[in-house]
Amino acid sequence: MAINDLKKDLAPITSNTMADIVEVRIREYLKRMSLKPGDSLPKETDLAEALGVSRNVVREALSRLRMLGMVETRKRKGMVLASPDILQAFERVLDPLIIDDATLKDIFELRLVLEMGLADLLYARKTDKDIEELEAIANSEIDKDKFFLIKNEIAFHGKLYEMTGNTTLRRFQIMLMPVFAYVTALVDKPKSGKIDHRGLVDILKNGTKENFKKGMYEHLRPHFDHL
Amino acid sequence: MAINDLKKDLAPITSNTMADIVEVRIREYLKRMSLKPGDSLPKETDLAEALGVSRNVVREALSRLRMLGMVETRKRKGMVLASPDILQAFERVLDPLIIDDATLKDIFELRLVLEMGLADLLYARKTDKDIEELEAIANSEIDKDKFFLIKNEIAFHGKLYEMTGNTTLRRFQIMLMPVFAYVTALVDKPKSGKIDHRGLVDILKNGTKENFKKGMYEHLRPHFDHL
C-alpha cells in the first residue's frame, strides 16, 4: 500500500536514451531553422558527427520522425521536411485494448462533445443531396437485425461528419469509432434515445439549427444520462 | 503549377523500408497475442531472427513504438507492453508551421465544434467554485491591454475545458490552441462576438444549457461567419 503512495510522489526515473535526446535535438533544429516543407536536411552521417553519436542512434530518431510523416528520406537526395499527417500517429495508438480506462472514458465523452457541436458546421454546409443520402441510410434501418443496425449506426453518424466537409473531423470520427463501440459494448445497455435517425433527418430537412441540437441531445441522451 | 496539381492526384511511390514492415508486423503480433499492459515481449535478437532482419531494423521499429508509449524497454528484462499516452504523438506533430493549410483550417473548425459541444458536459459537472474562478478570470479583463487580453482569452477558454472534468479533452484543447492562435493571427480581424466572457459567466450562473449554447455561438460568431 505504501508503495503505491510512493509511486505517486516519486515518479520512476526514466533515463532518456540517446535516441530520445537526438529526436528532440533534431526537432529543435527543424524549428530553429524554421524550415518549410520541401527543404532539405543534412545527411545522416553529418548529423551523427555533429551530435557526437553513432549513425545508428540518428537513424532511430529519424525513423520516428519519418513515421510521424515529419520528414521523408530519399536515397542520394537526403532528407526533406514534409507536411505530417497529424492523424497518422493517432491511428496507430488508438487501440481500445491498450488504452487505460480513464482515457477510454474521456474519449467516449469527446465523441459526445463533437457530435453535439456538429450542428453549426452541418447547417452551414449541408446540401439537399447530402440529406437525401442521409435519409436513405435512415430509412434502410426498418425491420433489420441487430448486426445491420450497428453497421447502419456507423454509416449514419459517419455521413453526418462527412457532411461537415471537414476531412480531419471525419477521419477523427472514424478513429474514435472503435473506442465508442468498445465502451458501449462494455456498458451493454441497448440504448436509443427518444429521437431516432429518421427523426434527425426530419429536423435537418425542416427544422432549425436549435431544433437539431435538441434532437441530437435526445438522440444521445442515454449516453449523457450514463455520465 | 501543374506539378502541384499532379502531386495531389498522383501520390509519389513510397517504397516501404524494412523498418516500416517490421513495425507493422510487431504491432500485428501484439494484437494477435492480445497482450495486455505489463506483459513482456520477446527480446530484440529473437524478433530479428524470427523476422529475418537485422537487429538494427528491429530497433528502429521498436524505437517508434517506444516513442508512442506502446512499449517500454528495460535492460535485461526485455520489453513490456505499456498504456500509450494517446496525445503524446499528437503533440509532437502539431506545429502550425509544418501543417498544410487545409488541415490547419480543419483543426480550426474542430475547435469550434468542440467548444460548441462543451455545454452538456459543462452543465453536468460545473460547480460553484468553478464558476467563481471563471468569473474572476472574466472580470480581470477590464481595461487591459491587448497582450493581456490574449493571455486571458486562453485562460478563460482553458478553464471551460477544465470544468468538464475531462483531462483528455483539456489536453486536446491545449494542443489545438497554437493552431487556433496561428489561424486567427493570419486572418487578423480583431474579433469578439456580441457576448463576451462575462456574458457567458452570467449565463452559466443563471441561465439554462440552451441559453449557454446560444451564448457560446454568439461569442464565437465572428469565427463562424468567417467560414
Added chain:
DNA sequence: TTGTCCTATATGTACTACATATAACCAAAT
C-alpha cells in the same frame, strides 16, 4: 524538350563488438 547513359553518393541493411544497467538468484543478517 525528351531520352539515354553514367556516376557519385546518401540511404538501407547487416554484422560485430562491447559497455552498462539490472532482474534474478543466493547468502547473510536482523
Added chain:
DNA sequence: ATTTGGTTATATGTAGTACATATAGGACAA
C-alpha cells in the same frame, strides 16, 4: 520471516565497419 547485500547472467544501448542499392544530377544525343 523479512530485509539487506553481493554476485552474475543477460538484454538493451551504443559504436563502428562494410556493402548493396536506388537515384539525383550531369553529360550528351536525338
